[in-house]
Structure formats: C-alpha cells, structure tokens
Amino acid sequence: MITVEKVHTESQKKEFLEFPARLYQHDDHYIRPLNQDIESIFSPEKNKFHKNGECERFLFKNAQHETVGKVAVFINKTYQQQQPTGGIGFFDCINDQDTANFIFDHCKNWLQQRGMEAMDGPINFGERDKFWGLVIEGFIEPLYGMNYNFPYYKDLFENYGFKIYFEQLCFSRPIxxxxxxxxxxxxxxxxxxxxxxxxxxxxxxxxxxxxxxxxxxxxxxxxxxxxxxxxxxxxxxxxxxxxxxxxxxxxxxxxxxxxxxxxxxxxxxxxxxxxxxxxxxxxxxxxxxxxxxxxxxxxxxxxxxxxxxxxxxxxxxxxxxxxxxxxxxxxxxxxKVTEMQWIGDFNPKMIKIAENLDTTVTRKLATYRYLFDRNKKFEKHPIL
Missing domain, CATH: 3.40.630.30 (Gcn5-related N-acetyltransferase (GNAT))
Structure with missing residues (x-):
C-alpha cells in the first residue's frame, strides 16, 4: 500500500531533496543539484511562475513508511498549448511500474481537478533552460541545471502511456x-x-x-x-x-x-x-x-x-x-570540450548549425506528453 504526503514541513522538504541522493548513491554519473536551486523553484518569493500558476509536490511512502517516489505537479498559465496542459517534474521513483503508475495517476487526478486535459513531463515549473526533459540516451554526467535519471525511467513513462512530445538533442565536440x-x-x-x-x-x-x-x-x-x-x-x-x-x-x-x-x-x-x-x-x-x-x-x-x-x-x-x-x-x-544545451528536434535550423560544427549527439532527453482523453489524436511539437 502506498501513501501520499503533500510536502509542507521542513522534514518533508528535506526528504524531497535526500531521496534522489539515496536512490543514485551508487551511480558514478549522478551529480546532486544544489539544494537551493531546487528549493527556489518551489518558493513563491523566488519563482515568479507562482503568481499565475499552482504547484504542489508530494512524497510517496510504502507500508514500511519508506520513500519510494516523489514528484511535483503544477499548472503554468504561461505554458500555452492546444489543450489545457499541466506539468509534472522532479520525478524520482524506484524501479517498479506499479509505484510509478500510482504516482502518475495521482498527478493526472490533481490536474484533471483543475481543468487540465494533458500533462507534460518531466518538465520544470519555470523556463525550459533548467530541469527539463528525461534522459533517454547518453547517461553521462549532467550539465548544470540538467536532469539526470536511470535508464529505466523511460520504461516507467512509456509503459504508463506517455509519448514523446519532442526530443532534446545535446551536441558536443572537442575544442x-x-x-x-x-x-x-x-x-x-x-x-x-x-x-x-x-x-x-x-x-x-x-x-x-x-x-x-x-x-x-x-x-x-x-x-x-x-x-x-x-x-x-x-x-x-x-x-x-x-x-x-x-x-x-x-x-x-x-x-x-x-x-x-x-x-x-x-x-x-x-x-x-x-x-x-x-x-x-x-x-x-x-x-x-x-x-x-x-x-x-x-x-x-x-x-x-x-x-x-x-x-x-x-x-x-x-x-x-x-x-x-x-x-x-x-x-x-x-x-577541452564544448557541449551545447539541448536543441529541440522541432528546430531543424539550429540542428543544422550544430551539425555543421562537426559535432556529435552526446545525449538525448525527451519531453513526454500524456493525453487524458486516450482517444484523442496525439500530435508532436510543431516544427519551427
């Protein structure tokens, strides 16, 4: 049985930060984000998107009261889409599909209660320049402000029914x-x-x-x-x-x-x-x-x-x-090395410039979308 805790106490905020550190403790490629960078996103005083949006974060505990997952779910009114679309981010989970499904269902219900028709993730409650996307190729040390995750996260998302809304390509070359x-x-x-x-x-x-x-x-x-x-x-x-x-x-x-x-x-x-x-x-x-x-x-x-x-x-x-x-x-x-922050696959002009630099794709991230109406046609991000 999984229980849900809304994060509001100091101990819960600390657990939100510490759970991924424990989860990735044996992964040499993991670099822990600065606590202050994460906490500032959830601070109405520091993140302007709280003025026109709504955000909550949750911990998920098993029967032994051990954390097995966490997530933030939010509505960002400046995030304009064809249908009302909410977001989820800062998702971490043990390698268990049932646990992930429980978390995704919780997010879906939260967003539906607020009039949303779809959810994108993992994304940030803010701009696209930080903590945006799921790593699907190139599980190497993340750049500053970049998400990192285990390879099994891809299966957790896709088995639930998420589809790739757009891929995020990172190009690199030796100086x-x-x-x-x-x-x-x-x-x-x-x-x-x-x-x-x-x-x-x-x-x-x-x-x-x-x-x-x-x-x-x-x-x-x-x-x-x-x-x-x-x-x-x-x-x-x-x-x-x-x-x-x-x-x-x-x-x-x-x-x-x-x-x-x-x-x-x-x-x-x-x-x-x-x-x-x-x-x-x-x-x-x-x-x-x-x-x-x-x-x-x-x-x-x-x-x-x-x-x-x-x-x-x-x-x-x-x-x-x-x-x-x-x-x-x-x-x-x-x-000795330069790596370009991600370029969306919807931006062929910038991809061409990157390719002309004789770069190679060193990692791919994906922004996933889940439509609540499962009969509705799924459409990828439009090409610029």
Whole structure:
C-alpha cells in the first residue's frame, strides 16, 4: 500500500531533496543539484511562475513508511498549448511500474481537478533552460541545471502511456577538433568586411552586452512558435547573477557598424565544481567552491544561446563568429570540450548549425506528453 504526503514541513522538504541522493548513491554519473536551486523553484518569493500558476509536490511512502517516489505537479498559465496542459517534474521513483503508475495517476487526478486535459513531463515549473526533459540516451554526467535519471525511467513513462512530445538533442565536440571548412571559408570572407567586428563579452560592461543580447534574441527568436520577447532589465539581472562564473574568453558578439547582429553565449559547466559539494552551498561550501574553482581546471564549457538576426541569416556569419571565438579561447582557456544545451528536434535550423560544427549527439532527453482523453489524436511539437 502506498501513501501520499503533500510536502509542507521542513522534514518533508528535506526528504524531497535526500531521496534522489539515496536512490543514485551508487551511480558514478549522478551529480546532486544544489539544494537551493531546487528549493527556489518551489518558493513563491523566488519563482515568479507562482503568481499565475499552482504547484504542489508530494512524497510517496510504502507500508514500511519508506520513500519510494516523489514528484511535483503544477499548472503554468504561461505554458500555452492546444489543450489545457499541466506539468509534472522532479520525478524520482524506484524501479517498479506499479509505484510509478500510482504516482502518475495521482498527478493526472490533481490536474484533471483543475481543468487540465494533458500533462507534460518531466518538465520544470519555470523556463525550459533548467530541469527539463528525461534522459533517454547518453547517461553521462549532467550539465548544470540538467536532469539526470536511470535508464529505466523511460520504461516507467512509456509503459504508463506517455509519448514523446519532442526530443532534446545535446551536441558536443572537442575544442581542438578541426572546424568545418565551410566555417573557415566564411570567416575568411567576412573578415574582409571592414564593417564587421567580433568582440568577447566582458564583465565590466554587462549593461551594454545585456542590451545587445536582448536586441539579437528578440529579433532572432521571438517570432518562433512559443517564443517570447525578453527585456533588458531581465537579461541584465541574469548576467549579474552569472557574473561570478563568466569567463571573458568564451562568449562572443558580432557587430555591423557597432550594431549587434549575432551572439554565441557560453559558460563553464559549473557542475564540474558543484559535484564536490553534495548539494549544499552554505558558507563552508562557498569557500570550498572558490578553492576548487581556483585550483581545479574546468575542461567543459556549455553553449547556452546562439543567435543571428534575420537579415544576416544564411550568409555564413556563424562561421565568422565561431572561428573567431574558437581561435581565441584555444589560446586563453583550459577548455577541452564544448557541449551545447539541448536543441529541440522541432528546430531543424539550429540542428543544422550544430551539425555543421562537426559535432556529435552526446545525449538525448525527451519531453513526454500524456493525453487524458486516450482517444484523442496525439500530435508532436510543431516544427519551427
């Protein structure tokens, strides 16, 4: 018999964090997320999505009162779909289909009571940039903010009836591997244009780069499907948050007569440091983090955002920017591998750019969808 506990006490919040740590204790690839990153998602003061949504999390106990699963279930009104669709995330479960079915049924009932007709998962009660998707291929160390799970989770979802709404592809390549000849040719071509310049992002001018990022992002991405505009103030706040880990050699902007037209944003993979902190980030852990960051080389960087304004697309500008940045970071950093944050299979344009970089797919995640009306036709995410 399984019992359900709604998480609200401090001991229950702690168990929500500790259960996966016990579950994965013998998995060498597992990196425990920072407790504060998880808890902030469920804090109305720290997560703006609580203003227009609803979220609850649950623990599931067996007859011996041992935790056998956990999940968060939520409604995010900014998550626009053809039918009212809720979300589930932060799912962890023992390798037992009956237990998983019980958890999924609980989520389904919770969402149906609130007028939902489908549920997606595992997703985040927030933006797609963190804790989104189920690993289905490439069970290696997760990047910072990326989900990780056992291979059997795929069966738990699919045996219940979830279908893949879209796949999330992560591309990787060695920093010192040969760059596509097409990119070097485009670099040679655009280098002759005196109106073009490529500049690395610097910490002492975050306001300018936040404005440039916003301009490029809104032109390149806002018109896509479920995309939305960003604002200078939000981007600047994000940049200030990232400032302690920004590496000034690995994020690049391209300008035409000082007007921003392209960007290639990267950060060090902080999980290469955080994996030694066991999910904690108090005063002692912060001091330990500073020591680790100083003396332990981080050899992996993460591609966050890539964008070219519409009037410069299909002109090879990305080759100019990437080769310009790559030549520089090879000389000034210790990075050996770059991995791009996931690209949805609904975005063939970005996939093509990744493939042109001679990358390989190192892992796949999946966003699953379950329609409550089992007779309704299932449709995948529309192609952009």
């Amino acid at each position: 010192f591997a040969e760059v596509s000849r097409l990119f070097t040719l485009m670099h040679a071509k655009h280098s002759k244009n005196p109106n073009l310049s490529a500049k690395p992002m610097t910490k002492n001018n975050l306001k300018k780069f936040a404005e440039d990022f916003t301009e490029i992002y809104n032109k390149a991405w806002a018109a896509h499907g479920e995309g939305k505009c960003m604002h200078d103030s939000k981007v600047l706040k994000m940049f200030k948050t990232m400032k302690p880990i920004i590496n000034e050699h690995i994020s690049w902007f391209v300008y035409e007569n000082e007007k921003p037209i392209a960007m290639w944003m990267n950060l060090p993979d902080t999980n290469q440091w955080f994996k030694y902190l066991n999910g904690k980030f108090g005063i002692w852990e912060k001091l330990k983090f500073l020591w680790i960051r100083q003396f332990k080389k981080n050899e992996k960087m993460v591609g966050l955002v890539f964008g070219v304004v519409p009037e410069w697309q299909k002109k090879g500008l990305e080759g100019y920017m990437i080769w310009e940045g790559t030549q520089h970071l090879r000389k000034h950093t210790d990075f």
